[in-house]
Amino acid sequence: MELMLEQMPIVLRSLNVGFLQTLKLFVVTLLGAVPLGLIIAFGSMSRFRPLSFLTKIIVWIIRGTPLMIQLLIIYYFPGLVLGVPIWGGGEGGRFLAAAVSFVFNYACYFSEIYRGGIQSVPVGQEEAGLVLGMTRSQIFFKVTLLQMIKRIVPPMSNEIITLIKDTSLARIIALQEIIWAGQAFMKGSQGISGAIWPMFFTAVYYLIFSGVLTVLLGRLEKKLDYFR
Amino acid sequence: MAILEAEHICKSFENTEVLKDISFSLEEGQVLSIIGSSGSGKTTLLRCLNFLERPDKGVIRVCGETLFDSKDPSTMQEAEIRKKRLHFGLVFQSFNLFPQYTALENVMLAKELLAKEQPGYKARKKEIHEEIRVLAEELLRQMGLTDRMNNYPHQLSGGQCQRVAIARALALKPDILCFDEPTSALDPELTGEVLRVMKELADQKTTMIIVTHEMAFARDVASHVIFMDDGYILEQGTPAQVFEHSHEERTRQFLSRFTQG
Numbered sequence: 001m002e003l004m005l006e007q008m009p010i011v012l013r014s015l016n017v018g019f020l021q022t023l024k025l026f027v028v029t030l031l032g033a034v035p036l037g038l039i040i041a042f043g044s045m046s047r048f049r050p051l052s053f054l055t056k057i058i059v060w061i062i063r064g065t066p067l068m069i070q071l072l073i074i075y076y077f078p079g080l081v082l083g084v085p086i087w088g089g090g091e092g093g094r095f096l097a098a099a100v101s102f103v104f105n106y107a108c109y110f111s112e113i114y115r116g117g118i119q120s121v122p123v124g125q126e127e128a129g130l131v132l133g134m135t136r137s138q139i140f141f142k143v144t145l146l147q148m149i150k151r152i153v154p155p156m157s158n159e160i161i162t163l164i165k166d167t168s169l170a171r172i173i174a175l176q177e178i179i180w181a182g183q184a185f186m187k188g189s190q191g192i193s194g195a196i197w198p199m200f201f202t203a204v205y206y207l208i209f210s211g212v213l214t215v216l217l218g219r220l221e222k223k224l225d226y227f228r
Numbered sequence: 229m230a231i232l233e234a235e236h237i238c239k240s241f242e243n244t245e246v247l248k249d250i251s252f253s254l255e256e257g258q259v260l261s262i263i264g265s266s267g268s269g270k271t272t273l274l275r276c277l278n279f280l281e282r283p284d285k286g287v288i289r290v291c292g293e294t295l296f297d298s299k300d301p302s303t304m305q306e307a308e309i310r311k312k313r314l315h316f317g318l319v320f321q322s323f324n325l326f327p328q329y330t331a332l333e334n335v336m337l338a339k340e341l342l343a344k345e346q347p348g349y350k351a352r353k354k355e356i357h358e359e360i361r362v363l364a365e366e367l368l369r370q371m372g373l374t375d376r377m378n379n380y381p382h383q384l385s386g387g388q389c390q391r392v393a394i395a396r397a398l399a400l401k402p403d404i405l406c407f408d409e410p411t412s413a414l415d416p417e418l419t420g421e422v423l424r425v426m427k428e429l430a431d432q433k434t435t436m437i438i439v440t441h442e443m444a445f446a447r448d449v450a451s452h453v454i455f456m457d458d459g460y461i462l463e464q465g466t467p468a469q470v471f472e473h474s475h476e477e478r479t480r481q482f483l484s485r486f487t488q489g
Contacts (some may be wrong), residue, residue: 122322122324124320124322124324125324125326127280127320127324128320128324128325128326129338130279130280130310130313131278131280131313131316131318131397132338132396132397132400133310133311133313133314133319133338133341133342133400134338134341135310142341143326144335145324146328147327147328150328180410226328226380227327227380227381227382228247228327228380228381228382
C-alpha cells in the first residue's frame with residue numbers, strides 16, 4: 001500500500017498523458033464522423049441507384065467487420081503491402097491512422113442513425129415547406145434537421161458512450177492512449193513493473209468521462225423537450 | 229377573367245387513373261367546394277394544383293399565366309415551380325405545423341425566408357422582420373389566437389393548430405387558398421371553430437378551393453360546387469344546382485346520406 005502511494009504520482013502523470021491521447025482520438029472521431037455520417041446517409045438515401053448501392057455496400061463492410069481489423073489494415077496495409085508507408089512512423093502517424101479508421105467506422109454507424117432520424121420525420125413537414133415556397137435546403141435546415149436531431153439524440157448518446165471505450169482498440173497499433181499507458185506499468189516503465197493496479201485505474205478515467213458525457217447528453221435531450 | 233383555369237387534367241399512379249380529364253375554372257373571390265367520396269381524386273387534384281404531384285396531362289393557368297402545360301417541358305423546371313407554388317396556399321388535413329416553432333414563428337418562417345432573398349434585405353433586416361411580425365400577429369388575431377401566439381403546436385388543440393395553419397398559408401398572400409379536408413382530423417366541437425374562420429375568409433372574398441366532407445358548409449359557403457366521382461367531375465354548378473337539382477343519380481345517392489342524417 002505504501003509502495004502504491006509512492007508510485008501514484010508517476011502513474012497518474014502517465015495515465016493523464018495517455019488519457020489526453022484517448023480524449024484527442026474521441027474528439028477528432030466525433031468531429032469527423034458526425035458530418036461524414038450525414039454525407040453517407042444522403043448517399044444511401046440517394047435516388048441515384050448506383051450511388052445508394054455503393055454506399056450500402058461500404059456501410060455493410062465497415063459495420064460487418066471488427067474495428068480492430070480495420071485499424072490493422074488501415075495502419076499496416078499501405079506500408080507492408082503497397083510499400084508506401086503513408087502514415088509515417090511515430091506516434092503522430094499512429095494517431096492519424098487510428099483517427100481515419102475511427103472516423104470511417106463511426107460515420108457508417110452514425111449514417112444509419114441519421115437515416116432513421118430523417119425518415120421518421122413525417123413527409124407532411126416537407127410538403128408543408130414546399131407549398132410555402134421553401135427550397136429543399138431551407139426545408140432541411142429550418143424544418144427537418146432539428147426534428148431529426150431530437151429523434152437521434154438517444155441512439156447517438158449510446159454510440160458516443162461506446163466510442164469512449166472503443167478508443168482503447170487503438171492500442172492494437174500501439175497508439176499511446178490510456179490503456180497503453182496503464183499496461184506499461186505491468187511490463188515495466190519508469191522503475192515500476194508488475195503493477196496491475198494502474199490498469200484498474202484506467203477504468204476510473206473511462207467511468208468519470210462517460211459519466212460527464214451522460215450528463216451532458218441528458219441535458220441536450222432535455223433541452224429539445226420543448227417541442228414534440 | 230377567371231383567376232384559375234384547369235383544363236383536361238389527368239393523373240395516374242402506377243396503373244390507377246386517379247384524375248380523368250378534369251376541367252374547371254374559378255373566378256376571383258369565389259369559393260369552390262369539391263365534394264365526393266374518399267378515393268374520388270379530390271385530394272390528388274388539390275395536390276396537382278399545388279405542384280406536389282405533376283399531372284400527366286393538362287394545363288393550369290392562374291390569372292391567364294400558364295403555370296403548367298404537360299406539352300411544354302419548360303413549365304416544369306424545379307426553380308420555377310417553387311415560385312409558381314406561391315400562387316396557391318394549402319391547408320392540410322393533418323395541419324403539418326412545424327413543431328419546433330411557436331404559432332407566431334410558424335406563420336413568419338416562410339415569409340422571412342422569402343424576404344431574405346430580396347435585394348437590400350441586409351440593410352433593412354430589422355425593419356422587415358418587424359413588418360412580418362406585425363403581419364403574422366394580425367393574422368393570428370383574425371384567427372382568434374391572440375393569446376396563443378407564443379405556444380408550440382403540441383400545446384394547442386387541433387382546432388387551434390388548424391387555425392395557425394390557415395394563418396401560415398395566408399401570410400404569403402396566395403391568390404388561391406386550398407383546403408384539403410381541413411376539419412377531418414377534428415372532433416365536431418373543434419370543427420365549428422375552424423369552419424367559422426373559413427366562413428369569415430369567404431365573406432372577405434378570399435378565393436378558396438375547399439375539399440370537404442362538411443356538406444352543410446359546402447352548401448352554405450361555396451359559390452360553386454364540384455362533385456367528383458371515380459376521377460371524373462360528375463356534376464358542377466351553384467350549390468342549389470348540385471344539392472337540390474342534381475342531374476346524376478350518383479350525386480343524389482351520395483348526397484342522400486348527408487341530407488337524411
